[in-house]
Amino acid sequence: MKRVLSTLVLVAGVGAFSAAHAAVLDQVKAKGFVQCGVSQGLPGFSSPDDKGAWTGLDVDICRALAAAIFDDPEKVKFTPLSAKDRFTALQSGEIDVLSRNTTWTLDRDTKMGLNFTAVTYYDGQGFMVKKALKVNSALELSGATVCTQTGTTTELNVADFFRANKMKYEVVAFATADETIKAYEAGRCDVFTSDVSQLYAQRLKLAKADDHMILRDVISKEPLGPMVRHGDDQWFDVVKWTVFALVNAEELGVTTKNLAEMMKSTNPEVKRLLGTEGALGQALGLTNDWVARMIKRVGNYGEIYDRNVGPGSRLNIERGLNKLWSKGGIMYAPPIR
Amino acid sequence: MVDRRDGARPPAGSLVNDPRARAIAVQLLLIAAVVAVGWSFVQNARVNLEARGIATGFGFFEQTAGFGITQSLIEYSETSSYGRAFLVGLLNTMLVSGIGVVLATVLGFAVGIARLSSNFLLARIAGAYVELVRNLPLLFQIFFWYIAVLGTLPGPRQSLSFFGIAYLNNRGVILPEPNFAEGAGLVGIVLLAGVALSIAVHIWARRRQAATGKLFPRGRLALILILGFPLVAFFATGAPISFGYPELRGFNFVGGFRVIPEFAALLVALVTYTAGFIAEIVRAGILAVARGQTEAAYSLGLRPGPTLRLVVVPQALRVIVPPLTSQYLNLTKNSSLAAGIGYPDFFYVFAGTTLNQTGQAIEIIAITMAVYLVISLVTSGLMNWYNRRKALVER
Ligand SMILES: N[C@@H](CCC(=O)N[C@@H](CS)C(=O)NCC(=O)O)C(=O)O
Numbered sequence: 001m002k003r004v005l006s007t008l009v010l011v012a013g014v015g016a017f018s019a020a021h022a023a024v025l026d027q028v029k030a031k032g033f034v035q036c037g038v039s040q041g042l043p044g045f046s047s048p049d050d051k052g053a054w055t056g057l058d059v060d061i062c063r064a065l066a067a068a069i070f071d072d073p074e075k076v077k078f079t080p081l082s083a084k085d086r087f088t089a090l091q092s093g094e095i096d097v098l099s100r101n102t103t104w105t106l107d108r109d110t111k112m113g114l115n116f117t118a119v120t121y122y123d124g125q126g127f128m129v130k131k132a133l134k135v136n137s138a139l140e141l142s143g144a145t146v147c148t149q150t151g152t153t154t155e156l157n158v159a160d161f162f163r164a165n166k167m168k169y170e171v172v173a174f175a176t177a178d179e180t181i182k183a184y185e186a187g188r189c190d191v192f193t194s195d196v197s198q199l200y201a202q203r204l205k206l207a208k209a210d211d212h213m214i215l216r217d218v219i220s221k222e223p224l225g226p227m228v229r230h231g232d233d234q235w236f237d238v239v240k241w242t243v244f245a246l247v248n249a250e251e252l253g254v255t256t257k258n259l260a261e262m263m264k265s266t267n268p269e270v271k272r273l274l275g276t277e278g279a280l281g282q283a284l285g286l287t288n289d290w291v292a293r294m295i296k297r298v299g300n301y302g303e304i305y306d307r308n309v310g311p312g313s314r315l316n317i318e319r320g321l322n323k324l325w326s327k328g329g330i331m332y333a334p335p336i337r
Numbered sequence: 338m339v340d341r342r343d344g345a346r347p348p349a350g351s352l353v354n355d356p357r358a359r360a361i362a363v364q365l366l367l368i369a370a371v372v373a374v375g376w377s378f379v380q381n382a383r384v385n386l387e388a389r390g391i392a393t394g395f396g397f398f399e400q401t402a403g404f405g406i407t408q409s410l411i412e413y414s415e416t417s418s419y420g421r422a423f424l425v426g427l428l429n430t431m432l433v434s435g436i437g438v439v440l441a442t443v444l445g446f447a448v449g450i451a452r453l454s455s456n457f458l459l460a461r462i463a464g465a466y467v468e469l470v471r472n473l474p475l476l477f478q479i480f481f482w483y484i485a486v487l488g489t490l491p492g493p494r495q496s497l498s499f500f501g502i503a504y505l506n507n508r509g510v511i512l513p514e515p516n517f518a519e520g521a522g523l524v525g526i527v528l529l530a531g532v533a534l535s536i537a538v539h540i541w542a543r544r545r546q547a548a549t550g551k552l553f554p555r556g557r558l559a560l561i562l563i564l565g566f567p568l569v570a571f572f573a574t575g576a577p578i579s580f581g582y583p584e585l586r587g588f589n590f591v592g593g594f595r596v597i598p599e600f601a602a603l604l605v606a607l608v609t610y611t612a613g614f615i616a617e618i619v620r621a622g623i624l625a626v627a628r629g630q631t632e633a634a635y636s637l638g639l640r641p642g643p644t645l646r647l648v649v650v651p652q653a654l655r656v657i658v659p660p661l662t663s664q665y666l667n668l669t670k671n672s673s674l675a676a677g678i679g680y681p682d683f684f685y686v687f688a689g690t691t692l693n694q695t696g697q698a699i700e701i702i703a704i705t706m707a708v709y710l711v712i713s714l715v716t717s718g719l720m721n722w723y724n725r726r727k728a729l730v731e732r
Contacts, residue, residue: 007698032692043715084693091391091698112696133588143587145508151693159415170589173598174679183679186488187507188598190588204719230390269724315603 006085021304023227024096024235025069025285033075036062037095040080040176043201044309045101054078056280057308058099060298061120061226065097067243067297070292084151087112088288090227097161099226101198103153108227111170115236119225119244121309122321122330123220126196127226128203133190137215144168147189149173151178154194166276168242172241181205200315238284245291248273249300251324256299259292274334282334289335302332353550372612373580377666380698398423404690406681408597419691426686427708433600434669434684434712437607441668442661444608445615450645452620463616470613478610483678489529490598502582504590509597513580514594514709520574527570531562538562540560549627599680603672611668618660622653673709 005323028034038046038058054190063073079095090098091113102108104116129135130132138161148155151174162169172189173251174180184192194202197213206212226238226243249255254262254269262270271277274295275288282288298304302324310319323329352358398420405415410428413421451463470478488507489498496506504511523700535558542553571578583593626649634644672682688705692698 007702009425057509083691087693087696088698091389107694109391112387112697113386141588143589143591145589150679150690155405155690155693159403159405169405170407172407173681174405175676175685179677179679182452182484183488186484187492188488231388240669314683318589320453 006088006094008093017023018333024232025128025238028069028096028299032070033077034062034066034097035077035079035095036081036307037081037086037089037098037100038062038063039100040082040178042101042177042316043204044313045201045286046078046080046099046199055308057121058101058167058170058226060304060308061099061243061246061332062097063299064246064294064304066241067294068147068238068245068286071297073297075213079207082151084175086151087114093229096235097228101195101224102227102324103222104225105153112268113230114227114245115230117224117226117228117236119331120243121197121224121225123195123197123222125154125193125222126199126218127215128199128212129183129190129215131211135215138215138219139165141169141191143169144190145170145172145188146193147172147174147180148192148193149177150175151196153222158190158193161219177202185292187296192227193287195224197309197315197317200309201318208239211249223316234285240284241284241336242294243301244275244333245294246298246301246304247324247331248336249295250302251289251326252334254291254300256295263292267324269336278337358625380447383425386699388684392695392697393700395700397691397697397700398503400695404694406686407679408600408681412548419695422691423683423687426455426681429681429686430669430672430675430683431605431712433607433680434672436610437668437672439603439663440604440608441615441664444612445617445664448616449611449619449623452616453623467613467616470610471617473528475606475610475671476677479602479674479677480573480718482605483598487598487602493585496585496590502580504583504593507600508595509601510588510596511590511593512596513582514592516579516581518577518579520577523574524570524578527566530652531559531564531566535562597680599675599678602678603675603680603682607668607671610662614664614667615661618664619653622655622657623649625656626652649694651727658720658724658727660689662717662724664721665716669712669716670709 013296015117019052023300030070036059037257038054038056041047042058042167044056044058046054046058048054059078062076062078066075067073069075079089081098083088083096086098086100086102087108090091098114099120102116103123104119108114109116110234122311127141127192128139129141135141142164146158146169148158148171155171155173158169172183177198177282180194181192183189185206190201196214196218203212203214226239228239252267252273254270254273259274265271265274270279272280275290276282279288281290284290287293299307305319309315309317319329321329322331325332378523383393399418402414402417402419402422403415406413406422406425409425411421411425411430413425419514448463448466452467454460454641455461490505490507493506493508496511497503498504502513515635535555538553538555538558542555545551545553581592583590583595630648630652631644634648639648670680675682676689678683684705686707688701692701694703
């Protein structure tokens with residue numbers, strides 16, 4: 001029903017006569033917070049803790065954004081969205097940014113009136129099965145019943161994978177992550193499939209997590225990152241450079257702990273990053289210390305990763321592809337200059 | 338209307354003063370205004386959507402859908418189009434609501450009549466049933482059947498077996514599947530002809546009985562027509578119909594015909610829920626028939642069964658049918674709660690998955706509304722027609 005509502009908002013929006021829109025950054029500044037679309041509860045990426053505060057990698061991107069704009073990571077409001085409701089919510093203007101483990105694809109980047117900004121997590125699709133089934137490879141899954149979530153690249157990839165390998169399967173697609181994992185746990189399906197990071201996250205929700213294993217096979221590329229509405233280049237730049245700045249900060253070794261020292265650094269790259277030299281923040285419509293604010297409140301990309309999905313978290317996912325390019329991964333950001 | 342007792346006509350030529358012409362003109366203007374506003378809305382939406390870079394139009398119907406669907410009455414694969422997925426969803430909705438309407442009616446009538454039974458226990462059980470199903474949210478009942486009942490069934494390898502030909506597990510009910518070889522068509526035709534003939538004979542025999550009082554052994558004839566001849570045809574063509582039995586292979590049973598648990602849970606929930614409401618409608622309808630009718634029937638020597646069947650229910654139907662129609666509509670619309678348990682009904686496949694994968698919210702929500710509207714209008718149309726036939730004919 002939420003989708004119908006969003007659609008009505010969208011209808012009202014596009015059906016009305018004036019197409020003029022205030023810039024999103026100005027709107028955000030005027031209302032005093034960022035409205036951020038997240039998942040309905042995916043540990044490590046976006047889920048409410050026991051006090052109701054949202055945490056996770058996707059959440060921290062929004063907090064960094066709020067820190068850059070307001071110098072306050074709490075000036076964010078979160079809208080939990082299922083996979084199938086997320087795009088309509090962004091199109092209709094219900095949210096300012098969608099930071100919800102969403103895969104960058106050409107289709108989504110072009111036809112929906114939305115733009116991807118940057119990659120925050122390089123992922124790929126995998127499978128989880130019960131150990132008791134004694135399956136070692138995805139290629140042994142012919143005839144299996146697969147649980148997945150609707151409205152995702154996951155349900156499309158799984159179809160491609162089984163077809164390409166001439167294997168039979170049956171898919172049961174649910175509307176929310178909770179329904180999907182519960183159905184898998186109840187034995188409705190032999191296999192649970194989603195982005196690998198999400199398999200780790202969902203496995204935590206299982207009563208007997210140790211009875212389940214994640215197969216080694218990765219069947220797709222799933223670069224995840226925040227999206228904004230098409231047509232507002234300034235806001236697009238702000239979100240994009242927020243991500244880039246977090247990565248650059250890690251590369252330059254700027255952390256929450258050493259920030260005070262780094263503010264005094266003579267390294268020109270660090271000076272530009274932290275705004276002690278030049279006026280790069282202003283070019284974005286922010287203050288020049290925008291990155292310093294983010295690092296102070298949220299930390300750099302590496303800190304965000306470790307805290308939410310890495311060794312500092314229950315998920316403990318190897319950093320793998322998401323290591324910096326200089327450390328053997330592919331996480332790379334254009335320079336701040 | 339204007340009072341024209343004086344016989345004077347309004348002055349000729351002055352349309353402005355003619356109230357009828359004025360009324361029509363106002364109506365026309367209003368319609369024109371509504372159309373104009375609607376049109377400008379559509380135009381605006383098109384222009385604005387384009388400006389925002391959102392795809393528009395209905396071209397997506399021909400594009401490849403790319404996702405699988407658990408249950409499909411027609412040929413469907415990931416390479417089929419969104420148009421095909423639309424049909425699959427629509428048929429799934431019609432399947433669950435069609436069967437649901439029939440079963441809910443049967444159960445509803447049974448419970449409604451049971452509530453009025455002179456058997457204290459029966460009446461109480463029926464009453465408790467109605468209160469229970471009517472007062473629990475439908476979505477909750479769907480989850481109950483899906484998770485608490487069907488979800489607790491054993492997995493495929495521990496299936497409950499029924500004589501080794503049918504199985505029950507948490508993937509559904511697996512039944513033997515009929516396989517048709519050459520000649521099966523003939524058997525089918527003989528069977529259909531037998532059914533048609535039996536119905537014709539039934540109608541003829543009833544008329545004759547009403548006119549002359551003569552009885553006709555129509556039951557025996559029907560048995561021969563519906564069972565005898567088709568059996569002869571079956572063996573004459575070399576037994577062309579066989580059954581494929583399900584077999585456990587790998588992860589699950591292969592072969593056989595399967596009813597998925599999502600369908601079963603949704604159907605059971607819709608039927609039991611709606612039957613509670615229908616039961617109340619039936620009870621009210623029966624109570625609306627004057628007690629004198631029953632007494633008159635008894636004094637003519639009719640037993641309670643025939644009295645109910647021949648005297649009370651036909652009269653009660655006049656009261657029952659209109660509210661029954663709303664229940665049918667409710668059942669159909671409620672079937673869209675399927676999304677909660679992943680049954681691929683129309684709303685889920687089209688307004689859910691297709692909307693998300695194409696991002697064309699406006700077109701899809703508009704079509705979805707139109708489809709439900711058409712289904713509802715057709716249902717009400719049929720029921721109104723039936724109601725008119727059952728309406729009191731004054732003699
Ligand atoms: N990356 C994929 C899948 C994203 C997705 O929604 N995955 C599910 C699988 S677990 C999820 O995160 N659900 C969480 C929720 O719905 O709250 C996409 O963009 O389509």
